[in-house]
Amino acid sequence: MTVSTQERASAREKYDQDGYVIFRNVLDAELVAEANDHVAWLQQRHPDVRPENLGHLYVKDDPFWVRLISDDRLLDIAELFIGPNIGLFASHYISKPPYSGKPVLWHQDGSLWPLDPVEVVTLWLAVDHSTPDNGCVRLVPGSHKGRFSEVLINDRVENVLGVEIPTEDFDESRAVDIVLAPGDVEVHHPTIVHGSNANTSPNRRCGLTIRYIPTSTRITSEEQPFPSAFLLRGEAGVNVYHPRPRYVAGEHFPFRGSEDWA
Numbered sequence: 001m002t003v004s005t006q007e008r009a010s011a012r013e014k015y016d017q018d019g020y021v022i023f024r025n026v027l028d029a030e031l032v033a034e035a036n037d038h039v040a041w042l043q044q045r046h047p048d049v050r051p052e053n054l055g056h057l058y059v060k061d062d063p064f065w066v067r068l069i070s071d072d073r074l075l076d077i078a079e080l081f082i083g084p085n086i087g088l089f090a091s092h093y094i095s096k097p098p099y100s101g102k103p104v105l106w107h108q109d110g111s112l113w114p115l116d117p118v119e120v121v122t123l124w125l126a127v128d129h130s131t132p133d134n135g136c137v138r139l140v141p142g143s144h145k146g147r148f149s150e151v152l153i154n155d156r157v158e159n160v161l162g163v164e165i166p167t168e169d170f171d172e173s174r175a176v177d178i179v180l181a182p183g184d185v186e187v188h189h190p191t192i193v194h195g196s197n198a199n200t201s202p203n204r205r206c207g208l209t210i211r212y213i214p215t216s217t218r219i220t221s222e223e224q225p226f227p228s229a230f231l232l233r234g235e236a237g238v239n240v241y242h243p244r245p246r247y248v249a250g251e252h253f254p255f256r257g258s259e260d261w262a
């Protein structure tokens with residue numbers, strides 16, 4: 001995918017106005033198929049972890065994961081929103097199994113994360129087709145212009161994050177469904193109100209969240225380096241990073257180009 005200057009300007013305008021924007025057909029089918037196999041491999045390795053929570057603790061020792069989130073096609077998109085010095089803060093597969101995939105209740109990412117300032121952008125990469133039937137992401141356009149709402153614990157209903165924001169703080173009737181095909185990428189702002197419904201359909205709904213920060217954003221967690229902190233492009237800035245993991249055959253997920261990571 002090559003993004004023209006005109007497309008960059010209109011993507012930026014849409015993001016500033018609505019708090020999100022969609023890029024179609026960003027990654028090739030072969031790489032998305034590898035991501036799909038990677039999810040299956042992770043599930044085999046971590047049978048006790050829900051597939052909606054295949055998360056950032058595993059990134060640092062996973063050469064394919066780091067290869068995927070360092071792909072120039074993704075970094076070029078991230079650069080449009082956060083500039084040329086780019087780090088990884090976190091990444092999770094949220095894979096909702098058929099019939100029993102948990103919902104993600106309404107929330108704002110930035111109020112949940114140890115970042116200072118809260119300058120960060122999410123790229124949500126579709127591994128599967130993502131539709132209203134299988135619990136696609138839903139967003140309230142323009143809500144990124146508001147403030148962070150109070151974060152409330154919700155353990156009454158099964159859900160991925162265990163938190164939500166008060167429903168009176170936003171207008172749910174304005175929410176839009178983010179319908180994506182494998183290889184598409186949706187980008188969203190850390191203040192936008194968003195969530196997703198349970199997957200009660202026969203089709204899995206899997207996406208990879210990737211949280212990129214400008215390297216001037218400090219990860220304030222006590223855990224340093226943060227488990228998924230990597231320098232991906234440009235100058236190192238204020239954080240401590242992991243070295244890129246080296247590929248060991250038989251130990252790591254095998255992928256095209258793994259010899260360059262050995």
Ligand SMILES: O=C(O)CCC(=O)C(=O)O
Nearest residue numbers: 094104109122137196209
């Ligand atoms: O994948 C989902 O259903 C929710 C995604 C989300 O909350 C996020 O990307 O911040």
